[in-house]
Structure formats: C-alpha cells, structure tokens
Amino acid sequence: MTVRPITEDDIQALIDDRLEAARRVEVEAYLVRHPHLGRRVERMRGLGDALRDAFAPVAAEPVPARLTLAHLVEARRRPRLPAWQAAAAAVLLALGGIGGWGLRGTLSAPMTGVDALAQEASANYAVYAPDRLRPVELAASNSDELARWFSARLDRRVGVPDLSTSGYRLMGGRLVATPHGPAGLLMYDDPRGTRLVMLMRPMAQSGDAPMREHRTGSATGYAWAQDGLGYSLVGASDPAILHPLANEVRRTTATNT
Structure with missing residues (x-):
C-alpha cells in the first residue's frame, strides 16, 4: 500500500480539525516522529484559541x-x-x-483597564506556555537583566517576583507587544512542569484596581493594578493554588513599583 506523503496542507487541516479520521491518525503519527512540527502545531492551536477568545464578543453580535x-x-x-x-x-x-x-x-467599545490586561495575559499564555522550544528570551539566570530590560521598556522600575517558596521556579521572561504598548512576560513552572505566566505593563490610568478572576478555556487568571502598573497571573492550575500565588505576587511587587 502506498502511503501518501504528509504535506503542509495536511498539517493545517489537522490544526483546523478538517481531517478524516484515517488521515488524522497518519498525520499525528508523523508529528510524533517529527517533534519540532508537533510543537509548531501546539503553538498554532494555542494562537487560534487565543484569537477566537479575543474576537468572541464580535462573533456573538447579531447578523445585521x-x-x-x-x-x-x-x-x-x-x-x-x-x-x-x-x-x-x-x-x-x-x-x-x-x-x-x-x-x-x-x-461596542474595546476592552480597557484590567479587563484588557486579563485578555492580553490569557492570549500570551496560550501562545508561549505550550512552547517547549523557546518559551522565554532571557533565562532565569539573567533575572537582574530581565528586571533592567523590563524597567527600561515599561518606563517603570519593576522587579522579578520570587515564587520558589510556593513551589514555582522562574524560567525566564520576554517582552511582548499588546494593543496598549510593550509588556513584560515572566514564566514559572513547578516540578511537574505546570507553567504559569505573569504579564505586567503600565495602565492608562494611575492608581490601583482590585484583583479580579478571569477565565479563558482551561486557564484561570487573576488581574489587578497597583500604582498604575497592571499585573495578571495566568495558569491551568486550580484557583485554590493560583489565587494565593497572585496574592503573593501582589504583596512582593508592592515594594518594587
């Protein structure tokens, strides 16, 4: 029996969930043999989910x-x-x-304030948390450089929270773009490989905003603002674990803003 070669169209059809069952088995087996392509599929699926969540309010509008x-x-x-x-x-x-x-x-005004920050954090979590190749730009060993990099680009003095006493080690971070300017992204994981993402950026209005929970798919997040700097911690962890972590971040960053 001649096996058809796996093409880019097959991979895209798998991402879009348009493959027949037999062909899906062949493509998924191919991705197991080529893990770099499997990681790419994971990133594309995460980006697609993030985009669908971002535009869900528009899609829900009635047809004119x-x-x-x-x-x-x-x-x-x-x-x-x-x-x-x-x-x-x-x-x-x-x-x-x-x-x-x-x-x-x-x-139909776009999201603003902490709601916009929460949406941006969830979208970046969906893109970078599944990435097994290069989830961060600077590793945890460069935490001082990370803090300087973020502080310079955000025009605010920021620190890098230490969550090791709660069982999460710093993996590193990167700068990301948002509709409201650059933001700093930090990534943490626990011994089981469960990852958390924290996004921080200046807010349009100075002052504080109370912490609020937000959910996107299987991910839960907590977003807040203090002294004009917004934070959102996102992960697939139990809210009973994530909420105390968010409170710990808020406590430790209060001395760094």
Missing part, C-alpha cells in the same frame, strides 16, 4: 438585518435600477457604512 437570507432574497426580486440610480445608491450606501462603522466604535 440587511445581511439576512430573507433580506438578500427580497433584494434579488426587486427590479434593477438604472445605472445612474444604482451609482447614486452605492455612494449613499458607502457613506452610511462609514458612518455606521464609526458609530459601531461607540456602541
């Missing part, structure tokens, strides 16, 4: 009445307009669309 099937069928039954009338209608429709899109921004 002018785009419903009944409206489109009715429009096709109407007599065609002369060319000059059709052109004029197109101009008016375009102007209305521009105005409507501008109004949409006022009716």
Whole structure:
C-alpha cells in the first residue's frame, strides 16, 4: 500500500480539525516522529484559541438585518435600477457604512483597564506556555537583566517576583507587544512542569484596581493594578493554588513599583 506523503496542507487541516479520521491518525503519527512540527502545531492551536477568545464578543453580535437570507432574497426580486440610480445608491450606501462603522466604535467599545490586561495575559499564555522550544528570551539566570530590560521598556522600575517558596521556579521572561504598548512576560513552572505566566505593563490610568478572576478555556487568571502598573497571573492550575500565588505576587511587587 502506498502511503501518501504528509504535506503542509495536511498539517493545517489537522490544526483546523478538517481531517478524516484515517488521515488524522497518519498525520499525528508523523508529528510524533517529527517533534519540532508537533510543537509548531501546539503553538498554532494555542494562537487560534487565543484569537477566537479575543474576537468572541464580535462573533456573538447579531447578523445585521440587511445581511439576512430573507433580506438578500427580497433584494434579488426587486427590479434593477438604472445605472445612474444604482451609482447614486452605492455612494449613499458607502457613506452610511462609514458612518455606521464609526458609530459601531461607540456602541461596542474595546476592552480597557484590567479587563484588557486579563485578555492580553490569557492570549500570551496560550501562545508561549505550550512552547517547549523557546518559551522565554532571557533565562532565569539573567533575572537582574530581565528586571533592567523590563524597567527600561515599561518606563517603570519593576522587579522579578520570587515564587520558589510556593513551589514555582522562574524560567525566564520576554517582552511582548499588546494593543496598549510593550509588556513584560515572566514564566514559572513547578516540578511537574505546570507553567504559569505573569504579564505586567503600565495602565492608562494611575492608581490601583482590585484583583479580579478571569477565565479563558482551561486557564484561570487573576488581574489587578497597583500604582498604575497592571499585573495578571495566568495558569491551568486550580484557583485554590493560583489565587494565593497572585496574592503573593501582589504583596512582593508592592515594594518594587
């Protein structure tokens, strides 16, 4: 029996969950033999989940009445307009669309404050926590350099919390981009390999914001702000474990901001 070679289309179809059962078995076996591709699939799935979560509020919006099937069928039954009338209608429709899109921004405002920070932390957790190749840019041995790097880019003096007494060691960190500017990302893990991600960045408004829980898929997070700097700790751990850790981070960073 001739076995078809595994192609890029097969890998993408696996990520999109579009493979037949028999072909899925072949592709998954191929990924076991090529772990670097398996890691890539994990990253792509995590990024896809993060994007779906980020745009879920938009996807949940109702379909505009002018785009419903009944409206489109009715429009096709109407007599065609002369060319000059059709052109004029197109101009008016375009102007209305521009105005409507501008109004949409006022009716469906993007997330801000701690809610936006929580969403950004969850998205970065989904991308970097599963990465077994290069989850961080600077290792834990460079924690002093990490603190200097973050402080320079965030324009705030920040520290690197030590969670070793709670059973989590620092793996390292990296700078990441958010819609609200650069953010520092720190990653921790425990002896079983369970990873946590902490995101920190300046907030638009100075002052404090109380800690709040947020959930995305299987991950739980706690986000807060103190002295104008926002933090969010995210992981797949039990909230009974994660919440005390977040409180410990908040306690230790209070002296570093």
